[in-house]
Amino acid sequence: MSAAVEIRGVHFTYPDGRTALSGLDLRVDVGERVALLGPNGAGKTTLALHLNGINLADAGSVHIGDLPVTEAVLADIRRRVGLVFQDADDQLFMPTVAEDVAFGPANLGLRGSELAARVTEALRAVGAADLGDRAPHHLSGGERRRVALATVLAMRPDVLVLDEPTSGLDPAGHRELVEVLRSLPITQLIITHDLPFALELCARSVIVDGGRVVADAPTSDILSDEELLGRHRLALPFGFDPRMARPSR
Amino acid sequence: MGAGHAHPLYVHGHSPIHHLAPEVKIAAAVAYIAAAAVTPRQAIWAFGVQAAGVAAAIAVARLGPRFVLRRLTVVVPFVAFALCIPFIASGERIDVVGLSLSREGLWGAWNVVSKATIGASVSILLAGTTEVPRLLTGLSRLRVPGTLTAIAAFMVRYLEVIAGELGRMRTAMAARGYAPRWLWQARPVATSAGALFVRSYERGERVHAAMLSRGYTGTMPDLGGRRATAREWILAAAASGVAWLVALAAITGTGA
Numbered sequence: 237m238s239a240a241v242e243i244r245g246v247h248f249t250y251p252d253g254r255t256a257l258s259g260l261d262l263r264v265d266v267g268e269r270v271a272l273l274g275p276n277g278a279g280k281t282t283l284a285l286h287l288n289g290i291n292l293a294d295a296g297s298v299h300i301g302d303l304p305v306t307e308a309v310l311a312d313i314r315r316r317v318g319l320v321f322q323d324a325d326d327q328l329f330m331p332t333v334a335e336d337v338a339f340g341p342a343n344l345g346l347r348g349s350e351l352a353a354r355v356t357e358a359l360r361a362v363g364a365a366d367l368g369d370r371a372p373h374h375l376s377g378g379e380r381r382r383v384a385l386a387t388v389l390a391m392r393p394d395v396l397v398l399d400e401p402t403s404g405l406d407p408a409g410h411r412e413l414v415e416v417l418r419s420l421p422i423t424q425l426i427i428t429h430d431l432p433f434a435l436e437l438c439a440r441s442v443i444v445d446g447g448r449v450v451a452d453a454p455t456s457d458i459l460s461d462e463e464l465l466g467r468h469r470l471a472l473p474f475g476f477d478p479r480m481a482r483p484s485r
Numbered sequence: 486m487g488a489g490h491a492h493p494l495y496v497h498g499h500s501p502i503h504h505l506a507p508e509v510k511i512a513a514a515v516a517y518i519a520a521a522a523v524t525p526r527q528a529i530w531a532f533g534v535q536a537a538g539v540a541a542a543i544a545v546a547r548l549g550p551r552f553v554l555r556r557l558t559v560v561v562p563f564v565a566f567a568l569c570i571p572f573i574a575s576g577e578r579i580d581v582v583g584l585s586l587s588r589e590g591l592w593g594a595w596n597v598v599s600k601a602t603i604g605a606s607v608s609i610l611l612a613g614t615t616e617v618p619r620l621l622t623g624l625s626r627l628r629v630p631g632t633l634t635a636i637a638a639f640m641v642r643y644l645e646v647i648a649g650e651l652g653r654m655r656t657a658m659a660a661r662g663y664a665p666r667w668l669w670q671a672r673p674v675a676t677s678a679g680a681l682f683v684r685s686y687e688r689g690e691r692v693h694a695a696m697l698s699r700g701y702t703g704t705m706p707d708l709g710g711r712r713a714t715a716r717e718w719i720l721a722a723a724a725s726g727v728a729w730l731v732a733l734a735a736i737t738g739t740g741a
């Protein structure tokens with residue numbers, strides 16, 4: 237298997253002196269779907285921002301496919317890696333949903349009917365084909381999430397990175413998101429605090445704490461290890477038994 | 486939910502003015518304001534005609550007088566300044582209800598107030614009927630350099646973001662029983678201005694990061710939104726033409 241994402245010994249300190257990543261290693265294979273777990277402040281979002289060069293590592297390296305993430309190839313990296321932000325409101329800034337979805341591919345140089353086709357394709361993939369003319373800030377939380385996902389899918393990325401995609405979703409929205417993500421045949425890295433969600437979608441999970449990977453194992457093993465979860469401020473919802481739940485795929 | 490992106494200046498609508506291509510609206514607005522600016526102050530009738538023109542357009546856009554008046558408060562500092570002029574200006578003095586005022590100063594005050602009001606009303610009309618990304622598209626179609634539109638984009642983005650954050654903070658205060666009538670009475674607001682700035686800045690940064698993630702390189706892509714038709718240009722030329730005709734008539738009239 238070839239690697240879709242390869243992170244080696246990445247260190248990163250914010251300008252205010254706060255160290256967020258301290259020697260993080262992670263490899264994700266092509267087509268894999270991996271859950272990234274960890275407490276608040278672990279460095280998950282910071283890591284996500286390294287995958288498409290919004291943050292550049294102080295030390296260590298990040299590769300997307302065979303391409304190292306460097307200043308010189310940012311445009312190519314950003315086409316390959318689609319990042320869905322933690323807060324959908326940060327992601328949607330155009331007057332209409334269709335224009336927001338078109339923003340990415342238009343930056344790639346697409347115009348006219350080709351662009352329109354991309355927009356339709358992406359909105360259809362998330363079941364939001366009828367939302368094109370709506371204003372993003374008038375959508376419900378669940379609709380907004382799906383549209384945010386569409387804005388990224390429209391760029392046809394090789395790797396999809398989702399930062400807490402389930403926060404604020406009702407059970408039906410949750411269900412729809414699971415279906416949509418399952419139907420996408422691309423490499424996915426899913427940051428989440430929602431452990432049942434991770435179990436449902438991802439065969440493999442990684443726990444990040446203190447800016448490094450502290451566990452990397454099949455999701456069902458990780459969720460069964462209460463002591464491990466507890467040590468990293470993770471907990472299953474009351475009454476949830478990972479051994480009873482149907483594991484992913 | 487989410488006042489995520491507050492659009493404090495834009496009013497959603499489907500009026501003919503909302504549907505005009507942005508480049509046409511910007512050009513017409515600039516021309517209209519320029520006409521008001523060169524109109525000689527003695528030509529009170531000319532300002533009347535120009536003001537009536539803006540008022541008519543605002544009515545067509547269905548912006549609502551309350552909305553416009555509230556936004557017009559941005560000219561208050563100018564008005565306050567203008568009101569001082571008659572007292573401090575020198576020259577021939579006249580008596581107005583027992584106050585000795587400078588004639589020159591009164592004209593000066595009128596000049597500032599009338600032009601500021603017309604200029605601000607036109608701007609409110611433009612912003613109220615054109616979303617920010619469309620304004621930027623319009624600017625770049627008018628060949629305004631990309632760097633300038635990018636700067637404008639960020640100014641507007643941060644203003645919008647600050648307004649949104651301020652709204653949320655106010656809601657949070659009201660929810661805990663603090664309901665200042667005016668913003669500046671709100672001591673907690675004042676003392677939390679720093680927090681407001683930081684929150685706004687950080688949200689702005691995140692929006693910017695999201696834009697970069699999708700390949701933004703500093704210029705808004707022209708999403709092929711409809712370009713202006715000849716009819717729209719003629720309409721815009723007619724609207725600002727009236728303002729200019731009035732201005733020129735006033736200039737020649739008072740010049741004679």
Ligand SMILES: Nc1ncnc2c1ncn2[C@@H]1O[C@H](COP(=O)(O)OP(=O)(O)OP(=O)(O)O)[C@@H](O)[C@H]1O
Pocket residue numbers: 250251252254255256274275276277278279280281282283
């Ligand atoms: N812009 C920033 N400037 C300075 N420090 C930051 C910034 N963003 C995050 N940090 C710090 O970096 C560390 C990692 O933050 P990060 O946002 O990556 O955590 P996270 O794992 O995504 O947490 P959460 O689950 O709460 O989203 C934290 O200590 C945080 O305070």
Ligand SMILES: [Mg+2]
Pocket residue numbers: 280281282322399
């Ligand atoms: Mg985070």
